[in-house]
Amino acid sequence: MLNFLPIAYFENEFIAFDNAKISIATHALHYGTAAFGGMRGIPNPQNSKEILLFRLDRHCQRLSQSAKFLNHDLPAAKIQQIIIDFVKKNKPSASFYIRPLVYTSGLGIAPRLHKIEKDFFVYGLEMGDYMSPDGISCRISSWYRQEDRSFPLRGKISAAYITSALAKTEAVESGFDEAILMNSQGKVCEGTGMNLFIVRNGQLITPGFDQDILEGITRDSILTLAKNLGIPTLERPIDKTELFIADEVFLSGTAAKITPVKKIETFHLSEQRPITEKLRDKLLAITENKDPEYQDWVYSISL
Ligand code: PMP
Numbered sequence: 001m002l003n004f005l006p007i008a009y010f011e012n013e014f015i016a017f018d019n020a021k022i023s024i025a026t027h028a029l030h031y032g033t034a035a036f037g038g039m040r041g042i043p044n045p046q047n048s049k050e051i052l053l054f055r056l057d058r059h060c061q062r063l064s065q066s067a068k069f070l071n072h073d074l075p076a077a078k079i080q081q082i083i084i085d086f087v088k089k090n091k092p093s094a095s096f097y098i099r100p101l102v103y104t105s106g107l108g109i110a111p112r113l114h115k116i117e118k119d120f121f122v123y124g125l126e127m128g129d130y131m132s133p134d135g136i137s138c139r140i141s142s143w144y145r146q147e148d149r150s151f152p153l154r155g156k157i158s159a160a161y162i163t164s165a166l167a168k169t170e171a172v173e174s175g176f177d178e179a180i181l182m183n184s185q186g187k188v189c190e191g192t193g194m195n196l197f198i199v200r201n202g203q204l205i206t207p208g209f210d211q212d213i214l215e216g217i218t219r220d221s222i223l224t225l226a227k228n229l230g231i232p233t234l235e236r237p238i239d240k241t242e243l244f245i246a247d248e249v250f251l252s253g254t255a256a257k258i259t260p261v262k263k264i265e266t267f268h269l270s271e272q273r274p275i276t277e278k279l280r281d282k283l284l285a286i287t288e289n290k291d292p293e294y295q296d297w298v299y300s301i302s303l
Contacts, residue, residue, distance in 0.1 A: 005124035027104040032159025034103035035066035066155035071113035097127035130255035135262030136177035141167035164192035194253035208235035
């Protein structure tokens, strides 16, 4: 059951979520010409009159960049103010997820980005764990991630998620929890909505920006944390066979947080995951604003 927050931002105003509706002729619905964001918020465990949002500025910046691919100018500062007002109006009382979306809102036939109206909406829903925190099984997908030369992979463009959806359903219908996609070079890329990390001999390794990944904000946070914790990090291409013999593998994302992988195809991974656990504990403490060193990653909103 989905518990939507009662108020949405739609067509430049705050209205009841139930009244925020679009036409069946909406351009974006036909051509996938939309881009979205996703951020998590929680009531401050130390003060329930305060809401904490993780790396709000980075999320707004990424969405503003995604909007550029739709030929639309949507300043990050404007997104941020709308999100803050959205949270104040909804006063969430449990952990939640915010979904902002920018899209070609005009009614029209023919794929294009010029001469078509754009709009921006925000809604939210309560969200606990998106994936099992105890570890998941993954299938190597028969679907490959798109290539940057034919798809703007630095934006979170809605159309891209057909590949994620195909991969996820293929994985789940064949008995796995999640899919790992390769890129067109045959190297390990990411999950259906998460970046991927492996640990080998104490080193934390993740595919670099030249590997057709999404520039994940959780990924960026983990690399910074690891460096500050003295864990050696490396951004480089990862081969499929490395997944099977890695000491630890985990997926990272706003919804997935840090989700350990316990099995990939027929290969079982160790249940000892010291680096995954260390990073996960640290990230959790930061999102709950319990770590003074990273307070600038947490935006607090007084209700
Ligand atoms: N890759 C894809 C395809 C995603 O949809 C997401 C979720 N936004 C991620 C990676 C992880 O990104 P982030 O940590 O910014 O949520």
